[in-house]
Structures are given as C-alpha cells and as structure tokens.
Amino acid sequence: MCLIFTCGEHTFRREVEGYEGVTCQCHNCGNWAGHVIKSNPWFTFCFVPILPLSIHGYQDVICNICRFAQPLENRPDVQAMRRGAGGGNNIPMQNQPPPQPQGGPPPGWGQGPQQGPPQGQAPMRYG
Numbered sequence: 480m481c482l483i484f485t486c487g488e489h490t491f492r493r494e495v496e497g498y499e500g501v502t503c504q505c506h507n508c509g510n511w512a513g514h515v516i517k518s519n520p521w522f523t524f525c526f527v528p529i530l531p532l533s534i535h536g537y538q539d540v541i542c543n544i545c546r547f548a549q550p551l552e553n554r555p556d557v558q559a560m561r562r563g564a565g566g567g568n569n570i571p572m573q574n575q576p577p578p579q580p581q582g583g584p585p586p587g588w589g590q591g592p593q594q595g596p597p598q599g600q601a602p603m604r605y606g
Contacts (some may be wrong), residue, residue: 487523487526492519498557506558508547514540515539
C-alpha cells in the first residue's frame with residue numbers, strides 16, 4: 480500500500496479594513512496599482528490548512544502588476560490615505576489648471592482689447 484502525503488504553505492490574503500479601494504503608486508515599477516493587503520500564511524497538510532505561521536499576519540502594499548510587496552509601516556504616503564483619516568482614493572491629478580472664478584470665460588478667450596500684429600512685424604500676406 481502506498482500513501483502520498485503533501486505538505487506545504489498557503490497564504491490567505493484580503494484587503495485591510497480602512498484601506499478598501501485605496502490605490503497607490505508602486506515604488507518598484509511606478510504604476511498606480513498598489514493595494515494594501517493583509518497576508519496570513521498557514522502550514523498545510525494534504526491541502527488542508529493546519530497551523531498558522533503568523534499570529535497577526537503581515538500588512539503589505541502589493542503591486543498588482545509587478546507583485547512587489549513593501550511593508551505598510553514603510554509607506555507613510557499610503558497610511559495617510561486610510562479612510563476615516565481624511566483619505567480615500569487620493570491619486571493626484573496632473574496638469575490641472577487652478578480653479579476659475581465663476582462667471583466669465585476662461586483666460587485667453589476674448590478677454591482684453593484686440594491687438595494687431597506684434598510690434599516690428601508686418602501682417603502676413605497670402606497669394
């Protein structure tokens with residue numbers, strides 16, 4: 480009679496409470512694909528989790544693209560995004576103009592007197 484037993488390790492992962500839906504920048508690849516995940520590793524026997532290998536688990540920022548993991552305590556920028564602490568999905572927007580006062584066109588749209596060609600240049604002629 481031949482019995483085959485398998486031993487191994489399995490890690491259960493879930494999002495950390497307060498960081499659900501928070502997306503941050505990966506320090507390895509630079510993509511905005513980092514999520515805060517809590518990992519709980521278990522020893523398995525015949526694919527059945529038997530013994531936890533960590534009591535409290537690990538809280539990491541893990542990139543979904545390059546799979547780079549970094550401990551949450553090393554990322555103060557991500558800790559500031561925690562819900563309930565003034566955070567949320569705080570992806571900074573790039574090249575945003577300053578807020579415009581209400582009423583009136585944006586700058587450059589018909590404001591100011593009409594001027595002729597710049598000084599020292601003749602008007603263009605076609606034909």
